[in-house]
Amino acid sequence: MPRVIIEKDRCKGCELCVRACPQQILRMTREINVKGYFFAEVFDQPRCIGCTLCALTCPDMAITIGANSVVYRFFEV
Amino acid sequence: MELIFKKPESLTDTITHYCPGCTHGVIHRIVAEVLDELGLRERAVGVAPVGCSVLAYNYFYCDFLEAAHGRAPAFATGLKRANPNLIVFTYQGDGDLASIGGNEILHAANRGEKFTTIFVNNAVYGMTGGQMAPTTLPGQVTTTTPFGRKVDDVGYPIRVAELLATLRTPSYIARTSVHNSEGIIATKKAMRKAFSYQKENVCFSLVEVLSTCPTNWGIPPKQAAEWVGEHMVPYYPLGEFKTPEKVH
Ligand SMILES: Cc1ncc(C[n+]2csc(CCOP(=O)(O)OP(=O)(O)O)c2C)c(N)n1
Ligand code: SF4
Ligand code: SF4
Ligand code: SF4
Numbered sequence: 447m448p449r450v451i452i453e454k455d456r457c458k459g460c461e462l463c464v465r466a467c468p469q470q471i472l473r474m475t476r477e478i479n480v481k482g483y484f485f486a487e488v489f490d491q492p493r494c495i496g497c498t499l500c501a502l503t504c505p506d507m508a509i510t511i512g513a514n515s516v517v518y519r520f521f522e523v
Numbered sequence: 524m525e526l527i528f529k530k531p532e533s534l535t536d537t538i539t540h541y542c543p544g545c546t547h548g549v550i551h552r553i554v555a556e557v558l559d560e561l562g563l564r565e566r567a568v569g570v571a572p573v574g575c576s577v578l579a580y581n582y583f584y585c586d587f588l589e590a591a592h593g594r595a596p597a598f599a600t601g602l603k604r605a606n607p608n609l610i611v612f613t614y615q616g617d618g619d620l621a622s623i624g625g626n627e628i629l630h631a632a633n634r635g636e637k638f639t640t641i642f643v644n645n646a647v648y649g650m651t652g653g654q655m656a657p658t659t660l661p662g663q664v665t666t667t668t669p670f671g672r673k674v675d676d677v678g679y680p681i682r683v684a685e686l687l688a689t690l691r692t693p694s695y696i697a698r699t700s701v702h703n704s705e706g707i708i709a710t711k712k713a714m715r716k717a718f719s720y721q722k723e724n725v726c727f728s729l730v731e732v733l734s735t736c737p738t739n740w741g742i743p744p745k746q747a748a749e750w751v752g753e754h755m756v757p758y759y760p761l762g763e764f765k766t767p768e769k770v771h
Pocket of ligand 2: 448450470471472488495496497498501
């Protein structure tokens with residue numbers, strides 16, 4: 447299963463990952479990080495398909511994605 | 524757990540100074556991934572511009588120079604001619620490349636200097652507070668065009684990729700965008716091609732990337748991404764304009 451890890455203190459709260467996720471499982475928290483931004487979080491990890499689009503979209507390298515089984519590759523990067 | 528997406532080695536851990544949602548960060552990551560994948564990092568030298576990406580040397584794990592405004596292609600020419608084994612790339616904004624540096628890039632491309640240019644077109648001067656750039660769209664409001672860019676007065680925006688593609692000297696010229704997922708994937712492909720042509724010592728290469736400047740456009744990042752799709756892409760069509768194989 448894929449696992450999305452968001453390093454909250456790198457996040458600048460731009461919401462671009464929320465827009466990019468085809469599963470719509472990301473959202474902004476109501477807490478603030480060390481920089482004072484509302485950061486992104488995954489609220490429904492089991493529905494993640496490991497497409498990596500959130501990470502490709504994040505301008506701040508705040509998202510890392512792991513997997514502990516076979517993950518389908520949707521496109522060539 | 525195996526990582527299926529992680530920071531490329533050619534990028535440092537430093538948190539960038541870019542505004543939230545500014546796609547300069549995405550373009551940096553793509554350049555770094557291509558350097559990693561083609562195994563070029565040890566030979567790479569970047570040339571940073573004057574503009575928001577002036578501090579790019581803090582973000583890449585490779586050698587970097589900082590050029591005077593618009594003069595990155597001249598620095599790159601010197602580096603590449605003195606040591607052709609280096610992989611040289613310039614990273615320039617539209618104010619830097621299309622305005623004060625217009626002459627530099629035109630002649631570097633025309634001489635067929637074998638370096639790669641990453642041209643970030645965000646339709647304004649970002650660093651200095653959102654003044655009109657040569658790439659500002661007709662009617663676009665900026666701090667120096669408060670009533671919108673008037674083409675009768677200052678002409679139409681310059682399509683740099685198309686302009687450079689008219690040159691007879693073989694080169695690779697493409698335009699892509701990073702405002703959505705498809706665009707980001709296409710940008711990576713174009714950059715891999717651009718750096719591969721340099722690696723094989725074939726020709727000059729330039730990728731123009733349509734980018735956002737939410738801060739100076741005065742809209743949130745998500746809306747800025749949409750603005751690129753709605754307004755910039757129709758004026759600046761995406762695709763390859765010139766490849767060295769197809770000489771015209
Ligand atoms: C010789 C010179 N003229 C003018 C400036 C002021 N200046 C600094 S950045 C800039 C424009 C940057 O815009 P762009 O290249 O579009 O980059 P962005 O900040 O949008 O990424 C200008 C005109 C300067 N630093 N040096
Ligand atoms: S990997 Fe894909 S599905 Fe999972 S959170 Fe990111 S964008 Fe959404
Ligand atoms: S794209 Fe990155 S910086 Fe922007 S909200 Fe998502 S995690 Fe945060
Ligand atoms: S001013 Fe514009 S181009 Fe510069 S970092 Fe901010 S959003 Fe990016």
